[in-house]
Amino acid sequence: xxxxxxxxxxxxxxxxxxxxxxxxxxxxxxxxxxxxxxxxxxxxxxxxxxxxxxxxxxxxxxxxxxxxxxxxxxxxxxxxxxxxxxxxxxxxxxxxxxxxxxxxxxxxxxxxxxxxxxxxxxxxxxxxxxxxxxxxxxxxxxxxxxxxxxxxxxxxxxxxxxxxxxxxxxxxxxxxxxxxxxxxxxxxxxxxxxxxxxxxxxxxxxxxxxxxxxxxxxxxxxxxxxxxxxxxxxxxxxxxxxxxxxxxxxxxxxxxxxxxxxxxxxxxxxxxxxxxxxxxxxxxxxxxxxxxxxxxxxxxxxxxxxxxxxxxxxxxxxxxxxxxxxxxxxxxxxxxxxxxxxxxxxxxxxxxxxxxxxxxxxxxxxxxxxxxxxxxxxxxxxxxxxxxxxxxxxxxxxxxxx
Amino acid sequence: xxxxxxxxxxxxxxxxxxxxxxxxxxxxxxxxxxxxxxxxxxxxxxxxxxxxxxxxxxxxxxxxxxxxxxxxxxxxxxxxxxxxxxxxxxxxxxxxxxxxxxxxxxxxxxxxxxxxxxxxxxxxxxxxxx
Numbered sequence: 001x002x003x004x005x006x007x008x009x010x011x012x013x014x015x016x017x018x019x020x021x022x023x024x025x026x027x028x029x030x031x032x033x034x035x036x037x038x039x040x041x042x043x044x045x046x047x048x049x050x051x052x053x054x055x056x057x058x059x060x061x062x063x064x065x066x067x068x069x070x071x072x073x074x075x076x077x078x079x080x081x082x083x084x085x086x087x088x089x090x091x092x093x094x095x096x097x098x099x100x101x102x103x104x105x106x107x108x109x110x111x112x113x114x115x116x117x118x119x120x121x122x123x124x125x126x127x128x129x130x131x132x133x134x135x136x137x138x139x140x141x142x143x144x145x146x147x148x149x150x151x152x153x154x155x156x157x158x159x160x161x162x163x164x165x166x167x168x169x170x171x172x173x174x175x176x177x178x179x180x181x182x183x184x185x186x187x188x189x190x191x192x193x194x195x196x197x198x199x200x201x202x203x204x205x206x207x208x209x210x211x212x213x214x215x216x217x218x219x220x221x222x223x224x225x226x227x228x229x230x231x232x233x234x235x236x237x238x239x240x241x242x243x244x245x246x247x248x249x250x251x252x253x254x255x256x257x258x259x260x261x262x263x264x265x266x267x268x269x270x271x272x273x274x275x276x277x278x279x280x281x282x283x284x285x286x287x288x289x290x291x292x293x294x295x296x297x298x299x300x301x302x303x304x305x306x307x308x309x310x311x312x313x314x315x316x317x318x319x320x321x322x323x324x325x326x327x328x329x330x331x332x333x334x335x336x337x338x339x340x341x342x343x344x345x346x347x348x349x350x351x352x353x354x355x356x357x358x359x360x361x362x363x364x365x366x367x368x369x370x371x372x373x374x375x376x377x378x379x380x381x382x383x384x385x386x387x388x389x390x391x392x393x394x395x396x397x398x399x400x401x402x
Numbered sequence: 403x404x405x406x407x408x409x410x411x412x413x414x415x416x417x418x419x420x421x422x423x424x425x426x427x428x429x430x431x432x433x434x435x436x437x438x439x440x441x442x443x444x445x446x447x448x449x450x451x452x453x454x455x456x457x458x459x460x461x462x463x464x465x466x467x468x469x470x471x472x473x474x475x476x477x478x479x480x481x482x483x484x485x486x487x488x489x490x491x492x493x494x495x496x497x498x499x500x501x502x503x504x505x506x507x508x509x510x511x512x513x514x515x516x517x518x519x520x521x522x523x524x525x526x527x528x529x530x531x532x
Binding site for chain 2: 021024028029031032048053055056057058060064157158159160
């Protein structure tokens, strides 16, 4: 890989051990993937934050790393943690877990990372522009940034996103290059399906789950999804589910996503796939693992926008829930929900708006929850293995509205 | 015998090789002391302690990078030789500061061989096969 003199100096350790390690990591990843050089990035989104996922070794690594007083060079935001950083006691999180989680957050803060702890940084101020190179981990955010916005990032891991944030650069390969951003699958929804959909927002999770399974880490192009008029929340849900069931980092959708509005994004060789009613039905059957009643309803994977919280609050007016309810969102969005009075309505019904975390990365299995209801395709993919939960997957209206 | 490969993580180390012929997942594949606990592994029950680990390539969760970091930092894992290194293992070795060379014909290396991994030059030397 070609390196500038300055980059060589960093690699030789002239600016200290941490920068040397970061540069070594970026250069080696670049070599593995055949990058010709490094390119500057505008922002980073760093994953590997929950103590539940990274454990003691991850904590140790981050504390070692932050000791040397290195700071991130670009706007860098943080993925969800394993708990609400403020009301963790109320959630039943143990002292030991909380202590270690807070040390992880402290290490990131020391490095200058914005400790917003959300998987939807694009809703809270880390909003890349069309065509910008960024280094993002968090698969659902990667999908949203690449697809809906048309920014450019590979699916980074926690350490590589952190190294990029510190160096301010990323190896130039994969989804940073035009030739890798073309669709190799065209997805068409059957006319009967479009006419007969009886689901609302959960449909996008079911569709994403299905398409992710088919295309794996390919790039799908949705030919007629726009006929259903999906909003940003729907596209966020679709991308998240495709990234969870497959490895989709980028999708295009006619009339909806950025890149296909300005250029041809379809490869010469594409596989055409038609999705029908039965396929979607099968998706729901696969994602639903039980007929039991839920002991926890979890909404907000990826984190809820204000509009989603508003919808929940409207459904819960003067209602009493039979199970616990977590509405997961960011600190930023919750602050507005508080002001709008949504938090109060949800609380009155027996639910909570929880910030900084979500059902996938918090230790809900240790809190005694066994059956979880959600409208998220992504959460439905991860809950059985990450949290040993049984899953009910459906629309909000069927989960909460009942 | 000298095997030419590619440098992934810098540094030079000499030690005894332990060889697995299967892709390896560090998360859930090895405990804190370096014992291989993955029952599907062909070196299940053996220890990586004080050894240079030779295996085709990594698989599994990205948290595996942190596991390698921990093993390296505690001096349990001395170095790695891969057939084809992938990002999870590369990340772990670089952060943990142990040499890693890949694109090496690992079939030439047997468990118990004394080898030198030269991560600066991208070379593996088998000393008992001179």
